[in-house]
Amino acid sequence: MLPNRWCLSTLGEVFTLQAGKNITAKDIKDTTTELHPYKCYGGNGVRGFVASYNREGDFSIIGRQGALCGNINIAKGKFYATEHAVVVERYCDVDLMWAYYTLTALNLNQYATATAQPGLSVAVINDVCIPIPPQKEQERISKEIEHWFALIDQIEQGKADLQTIIKQAKAKILDLAIHGKLVPQDPNDEPAIELLKRINPDFIPCDNGHSEKLPYEIPEAWIWCGHNSILDISGGAQPAKSYFETQPKLNYIRLYQIRDYGESPIPVYIPINLASKQTEKGDILLARYGGSLGKVFHAEQGAYNVAMAKVIFKFENLIYKEFAYYYYLSDLYQGKLKEISRTAQAGFNSTDFNDMYFPLPPINEQQRIVQKIEDLFSVLDNIQNALEV
Secondary structure, three states: OOOOOOEEEEHHHHEEEEEOOOOOHHHOEOOOOOOOOEEEEEOOEEEEEEOOOOEEEEEEEEEOEOOOOOOEEEEEEEEEEOOOEEEEEEOOOOOHHHHHHHHHHOOHHHHOOOOOOOEOOHHHHOOOEEEEOOHHHHHHHHHHHHHHHHHHHHHHHHHHHHHHHHHHHHHHHHHHHHOOOOOOOOOOOOOHHHHHHHHOOOOOOOOOOOHHHOOOOOOOOOEEEEHHHHEEEEEOOOOOHHHOEOOOOOOEEEEEOHHHHOOOOOOOEEEHHHOOOEEOOOOEEEEOOHHHOOOEEEOOOEEEOOOEEEEEEOOOOOOOHHHHHHHHHOHHHHHHHHHOOOOHHHOOOHHHHOOOEEEEOOHHHHHHHHHHHHHHHHHHHHHHHHHHO
């Protein structure tokens, strides 16, 4: 049932649909120039720029060839339409934007031929039914759509801005944590240096006459340690792919790769006797190569490949594991990766961290810091999840 003063018609009755003309690829340029100032429309929108035009005015354009056939664009001024672009001529002062939104809503792709190269027949889409409102109402409809689309764009931009703020807030929380400014110090905590001396009597603090090298000031109960004096990393390994299995088998173990800590894991299993590098659940893994460099993972039980390195704790009960995890997410570690002279594709080794420092708080404070980080991150994650709904 149509509203009062509306009528039902077809595209062919309301518009004239006419495909453009062929033009050779060599005559289409990637960028506009003085000699090629006109946009060239093909089956998927603007193909490039050409020296001449075959249309002038304001039109909706229907792409009629390719996987995106049925897509709608708006062309204004002088332009060239190829044989894969259908120019929509309007009659009776049909509103341009109403026509554009209506053609978009019709989802013309559904009328495409089911072939290797999908295409739209003008004869077929000429018969597609369309409800026509009065001209003034067309204008009101298009303006209302534009109003709501603009509002949606503002909301999406606001969401994007808020996601950026969340990321920045997490970085700031980590920065405060490793500076000793996230939670109050407790004078009853055993200073980190005392714990270190009990665990390792031979320990020499980094600030023993070399304070000019230290990154920044830390609380009195903390101590700067050389990363490699209390931590180590162990690169992964894997056998040849000929040993890979895609299903669990007796005496086989899961081999974890970086992709397995993403959204689309692909399980691989290898003989356990060839799994020379293994992790327990909760161990810390560092990505070593390429675009994943800097990522930090909580390990699952299994083997791990060469693209990752496991963090080794040299002393028991000195570093709370989750505090170390957040340390590797912080700028002290992430910044160091940017300084390493070798390329990211070449990865890193433990020797690259010989001059990297670790700010060690009292063990009880480490636990309080981790709890505070997790509380704050939980709030931010809830906001993030709400944005993604």
